[in-house]
Amino acid sequence: MNNDVVINTTKITKYYGTQLGIEDVNLVVKCGEVFGYLGPNGAGKTTTIRILLDFIRPTGGSAAVFGLDARQSSVAIHRRVGYLNGELELYNDLTGEELLKYLGNLRGGLDWKYVQELAARFQCELPRRVQGLSMGNKQKLGLLQAFMHKPELLILDEPTNGLDPLMQHEFYDLLTETKKEGRTIFLSSHILPEVEKVCDRVGIIRQGKLITVETIESLKSHSVRKLEIHFAAPVPKEKFINIPGVRDIIVRDNLLTCTVVGSLDALVKTAARFEVVNIISHEPSLEDIFMTYYNGGKNNAE
Amino acid sequence: MLNNIFLKTLRDQRRSLLMWGAYLIVLGVIMALFYPTISKMTAFNQYLSQLPEGMKEMFGTGIIDYTTPSGYFSTELFSLMVPLLLLVFGIGFGANTIAGEEEKGTLGFLLTNPVPRWRVVADKFSVLVVSIFVLGFLFWAGLAVTASAMSINISILKLAEATIGACALALVFAAVAFLAGCVKGSKGTSMGVASGLAVLTYLLNTLGGLVNWLKDYRFLSPFYHYMEPDTLNNGLSPVHLLVLLGLVIIFFAFSIPAFIRRDIAR
Numbered sequence: 001m002n003n004d005v006v007i008n009t010t011k012i013t014k015y016y017g018t019q020l021g022i023e024d025v026n027l028v029v030k031c032g033e034v035f036g037y038l039g040p041n042g043a044g045k046t047t048t049i050r051i052l053l054d055f056i057r058p059t060g061g062s063a064a065v066f067g068l069d070a071r072q073s074s075v076a077i078h079r080r081v082g083y084l085n086g087e088l089e090l091y092n093d094l095t096g097e098e099l100l101k102y103l104g105n106l107r108g109g110l111d112w113k114y115v116q117e118l119a120a121r122f123q124c125e126l127p128r129r130v131q132g133l134s135m136g137n138k139q140k141l142g143l144l145q146a147f148m149h150k151p152e153l154l155i156l157d158e159p160t161n162g163l164d165p166l167m168q169h170e171f172y173d174l175l176t177e178t179k180k181e182g183r184t185i186f187l188s189s190h191i192l193p194e195v196e197k198v199c200d201r202v203g204i205i206r207q208g209k210l211i212t213v214e215t216i217e218s219l220k221s222h223s224v225r226k227l228e229i230h231f232a233a234p235v236p237k238e239k240f241i242n243i244p245g246v247r248d249i250i251v252r253d254n255l256l257t258c259t260v261v262g263s264l265d266a267l268v269k270t271a272a273r274f275e276v277v278n279i280i281s282h283e284p285s286l287e288d289i290f291m292t293y294y295n296g297g298k299n300n301a302e
Numbered sequence: 303m304l305n306n307i308f309l310k311t312l313r314d315q316r317r318s319l320l321m322w323g324a325y326l327i328v329l330g331v332i333m334a335l336f337y338p339t340i341s342k343m344t345a346f347n348q349y350l351s352q353l354p355e356g357m358k359e360m361f362g363t364g365i366i367d368y369t370t371p372s373g374y375f376s377t378e379l380f381s382l383m384v385p386l387l388l389l390v391f392g393i394g395f396g397a398n399t400i401a402g403e404e405e406k407g408t409l410g411f412l413l414t415n416p417v418p419r420w421r422v423v424a425d426k427f428s429v430l431v432v433s434i435f436v437l438g439f440l441f442w443a444g445l446a447v448t449a450s451a452m453s454i455n456i457s458i459l460k461l462a463e464a465t466i467g468a469c470a471l472a473l474v475f476a477a478v479a480f481l482a483g484c485v486k487g488s489k490g491t492s493m494g495v496a497s498g499l500a501v502l503t504y505l506l507n508t509l510g511g512l513v514n515w516l517k518d519y520r521f522l523s524p525f526y527h528y529m530e531p532d533t534l535n536n537g538l539s540p541v542h543l544l545v546l547l548g549l550v551i552i553f554f555a556f557s558i559p560a561f562i563r564r565d566i567a568r
Contacts, residue, residue, distance in 0.1 A: 056565035089407030
C-alpha cells in the first residue's frame with residue numbers, strides 16, 4: 001500500500017437485499033487532495049461513505065483507509081477521521097457545548113480553544129440546546145464536530161446542506177486551509193458548481209456505478225453548456241455551423257441558442273463579428289454531464 | 303455525566319428512573335401501610351382461602367393468605383405487580399437503548415467516534431442492569447422502611463431477596479428486548495418479541511401448575527424459576543437465581559456479535 005493513498009476501495013459492491021446500492025466501485029483518494037464525490041440523490045454516495053466507515057459491510061470487494069482495512073481497523077480509522085453525516089441526527093437534549101464535549105471525551109480529549117475558534121467562525125451558539133436549532137445551525141454543529149479534532153481525513157457527506165451563502169463561503173475557506181495543512185478531504189455533493197469550486201478531482205457516480213474519475217480541468221473541458229446569444233440584428237446560421245464543439249444550433253431572428261462542449265472560445269470569436277447584445281450561459285446540470293459520459297462519442301460525432 | 307457512553311446513557315435515563323423510582327417507592331409504602339387493615343378483614347380472608355385451586359395458582363404460590371405478612375406481600379406485590387412493573391421498564395429500556403437510538407439516527411452518530419461496537423453494547427447493557435437494580439432497591443427501601451416502622455412481622459432481608467429475584471426475572475426479558483434490538487435494530491419488534499415471550503412463559507408457568515402434561519415443561523419458564531422458591535418464606539434459591547442470571551448473561555453474550563456483525567441502519 002502506497003503511503004500517500006488515503007482511501008482505496010477495490011470493487012466494493014453493496015446490495016440491500018436485491019436492491020443495488022453500489023457496484024464495483026474502485027476509488028483512490030490521495031493524501032492532501034480534495035476529492036469530490038458527485039452524483040444525484042440515491043446514486044450511492046452515502047453507501048460508499050458508510051462502507052468506508054464500517055457502518056455497513058460490502059457485499060463484495062474491500063475498502064482501505066490509511067492502508068487499514070475498513071472492517072478490521074474501524075476504530076483506528078475513526079480516530080483519524082472527521083465525519084459529517086448527510087442525515088445528521090444529534091442528541092436533542094444536549095446543548096452544543098455538551099454535545100461537543102461528550103464527543104471530545106469519547107475521543108480522549110479536545111483542544112477546546114480550537115473548538116471555540118471554530119464556533120466563532122461559524123457563529124455557533126454553543127450554549128443553545130440542539131432541539132431548538134434550525135437545520136443550518138445543526139449543520140454547523142455537525143461541521144464543528146467533524147473538524148474539531150483536526151483529523152487527517154475529513155469525510156463530509158453533503159456538507160453545505162442548509163448553510164446560508166455566508167457560511168458556505170466560510171466553509172470553503174476552512175476547506176482551503178485544511179488542504180494547505182496537507183490534510184485530505186473527501187466530500188460528496190450533488191451540486192456541480194460546489195465541487196468545481198473546491199475539489200481537485202471528481203468521481204462521478206450514478207445509479208451505483210462510478211462513471212468516471214477526473215480532474216476538475218478535464219471535467220470542465222468537456223462540460224456541456226447551453227448558451228443563448230442575443231444579437232442586435234438577425235444573424236446567418238451558416239456562419240456558426242462548423243464551429244468545433246458547438247451543436248444543436250437554432251437561429252431565430254436575433255437569437256441564437258446552442259450547446260457547447262468544452263471551450264467557448266471559437267464560438268465567442270465568431271459571434272464577435274456581429275453586434276452582441278447579451279450572452280446567457282446556463283450552468284450545466286448534473287444530468288447534462290451524465291449525458292455526455294453516457295452518449296460520449298456519439299454526440300460529438302453528430 | 304458526559305464522560306463516557308455508560309454515564310451518558312444513564313443520564314438519558316434520569317427522568318425515567320426518577321419517575322419509575324417514585325412510583326415503586328409509593329407502591330411499597332402504600333402496600334405496607336394497608337397491611338394491618340387487610341389482615342384483620344376476616345371475612346375477606348375466609349373468602350380468599352376458599353378460592354378454587356386454579357385461581358390461587360394464578361397468584362403464584364398456590365396459597366393465598368392475607369393474615370400473614372409474607373402471604374400478603376407475596377400475593378399483592380411479588381407474584382405479579384413488582385415483577386410486571388420492572389419488566390415493563392426493562393423491556394422498554396432494552397428495546398430503546400440500541401434499537402430506539404438507531405431508529406432516531408443518533409446511534410450511527412455515536413459510532414462515528416473511535417469506540418468499538420462491543421463497547422457500545424456493553425456500556426448500554428450495564429446501564430440496563432444498574433437501572434433495574436436501582437429501581438428494585440428503591441422499591442425495597444420504601445417497603446422495608448414502612449414495614450419496620452409499622453412493626454410488621456417480616457424479615458426485611460427476605461424482602462430484599464424477593465426483590466432481587468424480581469429484578470433478575472425482569473432482567474431476563476429486558477435482555478431479550480436488548481438482544482432483539484441488537485439483532486434487528488427495530489424498537490417495535492424488540493418490544494413485541496420480549497413482551498410476547500413474557501406472556502407465553504408466564505402462561506406456561508401458571509397453566510403448568512394446573513395441567514398435568516405441562517408440568518414437565520414449567521422449568522422452561524423464567525417465571526417458574528422466580529416463583530418456585532417462594533423466596534419471601536424460604537429466601538433465594540441459588541440454583542433458580544443462577545438460571546435467571548445465566549439467561550441474562552447468555553442473551554448479553556449473543557448481543558455483542560449480533561450487533562458487531564450487522565449493518566447499522568442510519
